[in-house]
Amino acid sequence: MRSSLSGEDFTGSAMKHLLHEFEIGATVDVRCRKSSLLGKGFCAVTTEARRPPPRRRFFALGRNELKGLFWQVLVVGIALAVIGFLWSNTVTNLSARRITTGFAFLGREAGMPIADSLFAYNPRDTYLWAFVVGVGNTLRVAVIGIVLATILGTLIGISRLSANWLLSRLAAVYVETLRDIPLLLQLLFWYVLMQALPAARAAWRPVEGVFLSNRGLILPAIPIGSLQLWVLGTAVLGLVAFYLVRRRLIAQQMRDGKPRPAWPFALGLIVALPAAVSLVLGVPWTIEWPQLRGFNFVGGLTLAPEYFALLIALVTYTSAFIAEIVRSGIQSVPRGQWDAANALGLRRSFMLRQIILPQALRVIVPPMTSQYLNLTKNSSLAVAIGYQDVVSIANTTLNQTGQAIEAIALIMAVFLTISLSISFFMNWYNARIALVER
Amino acid sequence: MTVIADTPDAPRAARRPQAGNPALRWLRTNLFSSIPNGILSVVLLAILAKGIFSFAQWGIANAVWLTPANDSSACRAARGVGACWAIIPEKYRFILFGTYPFDEQWRPALAVLLFIALYYLSTRRALWRRELVYLWIGALALISVLMWGGVFGLSFVSQDRWGGLPVTLILATFGLAFGFPLGILVALGRRSKLPAIRSLSVLYVELIRGVPLVSLLFMASVMFPLFMPAGFNIDKLLRAQIAIILFAGAYLAEVIRGGLQAVPRGQYEAADALGLSYWRKNRLIILPQAIRHVIPPLVNTFIAFFKDTSLVLIIGIFDLLTTAKTAIIDPAWQQFSVEVYIFVAAIYFVFCFAMSRYSRGLEATRR
Helix, strand or coil: CCCCCCCCCCCHHHHHHHHHHCCCCCCCCCCEEECCCCCCEEECCCCCCCCCCCCCCCCCCCHHHHHHHHHHHHHHHHHHHHHHHHHHHHHHHHHHCCCCCCHHHHHCECCCCCCCCCCCCCCCCEHHHHHHHHHHHHHHHHHHHHHHHHHHHHHHHHHHCECCHHHHHHHHHHHHHHHCCCHHHHHHHHHHHHHCCCCHHHCECCCCCCEEECCEEEECECCCCHHHHHHHHHHHHHHHHHHHHHHHHHHHHHHHCCCCCCHHHHHHHHHHHHHHHHHHHCCCCCCECCEEECCEEECCEEECHHHHHHHHHHHHHHHHHHHHHHHHHHHCCCHHHHHHHHHCCCCHHHHHHHHHHHHHHHHHHHHHHHHHHHHHHHHHHHHHCCCCCHHHHHHHHHHHHCCHHHHHHHHHHHHHHHHHHHHHHHHHHHHHHCCCCC | CCCECCCCCCCHHHHCCCCCCHHHHHHHHHCCCCHHHHHHHHHHHHHHHHHHHHHHHHHHHCCECCCCCCCCHHHHHCCCCCCECCHHHHHHHHHHHCCCCHHHCHHHHHHHHHHHHHHHHHHCHHHCCHHHHHHHHHHHHHHHHHHHCCCCCCCCCCHHHCCEHHHHHHHHHHHHHHHHHHHHHHHHHHCCCCHHHHHHHHHHHHHHHHCCHHHHHHHHHHHHHHHCCCCCCCCHHHHHHHHHHHHHHHHHHHHHHHHHHHCCHHHHHHHHHCCCCHHHHHHHHHHHHHHHHCHHHHHHHHHHHHHHHHHHHHHCCCEHHHHHHHHCCCHHHHHHHHHHHHHHHHHHHHHHHHHHHHHHHHHHHHC
16 A cells, blocks of 8 residues: 655554554545645555455554454443442342342232222232332323323323414413423322312312312213223224225225325224124123212212322423424424315315324324323322322331342333333334435 | 414515505414304403402402511411512522521522533533533532632531432532433443443433433332441432432433434544544544533423423422422411422522523524
8 A cells, every 4th residue: 555645744643543443444545635624735645456355363462452452451341340240239228128029029928008009909909019019100101191191292292283372372371381390299289289278078070971070070971891892992993994995995096196084983883783792792881970079089080189190290290391393393394295285285284194294204203202202201200199009109118128239120120111012112113204215 | 273374484475565554464374263263362352361460359459468477467367369579588598598507698599600610601502611621620629619618717517408409400410410421321332342341331321211210219228228338328419419310311321322323423533544542542533522412302301301300309308399399397387388499499490591592592593
């Protein structure tokens, strides 16, 4: 390899570096050019297009590889040393405190009360079951929270773009206020408001059958038994079938360009079919109205004040962030797209559904994923108001048994699993709606 | 539902005849452009008027502003119809400074002012030089002296008596001051060519970002003593601070990594061609550009992070939110927590809103 340099200030070490970078045996294309840096003509010509690849022997590492190896060994060594140090301390401390490590405690009787849970639970159940109940409670607030926050956030995000000045201002104030106050503070605030509600006897009744009191929100409910589950199962099957039919209809439309209405199938598969099953089986769909008996309510669906406060706080707080995401997503659709859709004479709803939304979604979905993750992680603030989610139950377990490492490992495992599942789902969805470049 | 202003940057006024009273014209274009829009405006105005009216009635007209010391009878009489703002003058010293010795509370107050001055100076673009680092070190040292005392004739105050706003600011600021360099190192590590360093960085970032801050704080408060040699124990505040630094490091690393990815390849190659070492390359060429790219998202992370310091309430550290919550345990004032929360929310809001305004200003000037 020959090279010529016109700039004298180009030192030997830099040259060596360059040569090192070129040690790949490929053609190196270096042109002469005016270098603004050196202030004069700078020309590095390398010839000999193909060199035999350098022979690699195990011990003959280049200077940079040695340096890299040195840094890696150093960093990994430090990390291992720190972990080893902490580990040995922990082992000593645990044996000094007579705490046995391991997950055997999960089989023992938990003995902690859980007031409000998705699954049946009583204090004689095991710690393992208590954890499962806690995960159920976390998911109960996270899933419903995600759905409600998405709806509310989308409405507010669209409102911010409204042509109505008052509406867009109000939406902006909502977003600014909620985003700039800590969630924990909002949560405590809502919880205090919940507790300040009137007692069960003087409960507010915004709508007949709905009670809002310091016992929480009580709604009328339909008791779900095995018969009702059959009907709901049919509806889910109908939904799947409808999805497949719709795909076929769209595929046909792609072939011959004729639009085919999908709604008769929707009606038939999702509404008529379950209704028929319900009629045949004679399923009772009686609504259970809550009633005040003594000092408490009987029947209906009760959302405990803790759950309700947590849900409101999470939904309103996250919706403010989602609103901003939706707004920027819609604004990211180029104006030409609106103009083109208008020029084609498309109806407004069709335009939004088929032209604007699919393009906006590409911008919206990735940040939305992180908001969903945030909401799920933020649900752990439940511990501050005594809603027993998985973190709160792990904390109680930790205080009762002293199994700190195991309890925190369980929390981390649960949240990592939830986070990864949401990420996977959203990545799949994102890939589905991503731009197909032609 | 609402009508989207279909073309965000369309000259709205141009579509309408330019005649009549400008105020009426404004009303017409912005509130009553169509019949549904007009109905919406009227409904919103009615709701807004009702909301403002009842809030004003509760918060201003029927409110109790001052009571004799430690006497909440006037407030209790007005309960339900009026706010009890009298709790703020009664409790503000405790809310702002916690259990810091009463006569010495000018020291945390001065520390808060120093923090604010420090933030203000950091936003000046003219000061974005190396001197800013020295300024930070100097200011943080001065704040430590003020808070701890023990020198220059200041009496010593141990940190378990610290509380309130200074603690919130300390947790946030020290979290940033240490989390930022950590974030830079981890971001560089994640983009490193060395597999061991890269996987360690990925592991660290994903592990921290995958779990809630609450669980990290629990870890700091319960597991930390287990990790340390017997007899060695550090203060709870410092443990929470370490958890917050680790947390901040992971989130900041992701933001900085975004900036690193935005630096064109040519810059790396040019730096290599000049024969700069890895560290000099990053310090002189790459990082200054990368960080400038991500200043707005960095400020957003700072905001998130400032709010997240309030989570130390869960492990019982006396930050602003915890002192507020403790202030209303007093049986005489127990029922007036809403007022206290509004007061504290206003303090948080001022800090976060200032930051978000600043971030938006930066984004606007960059375009």
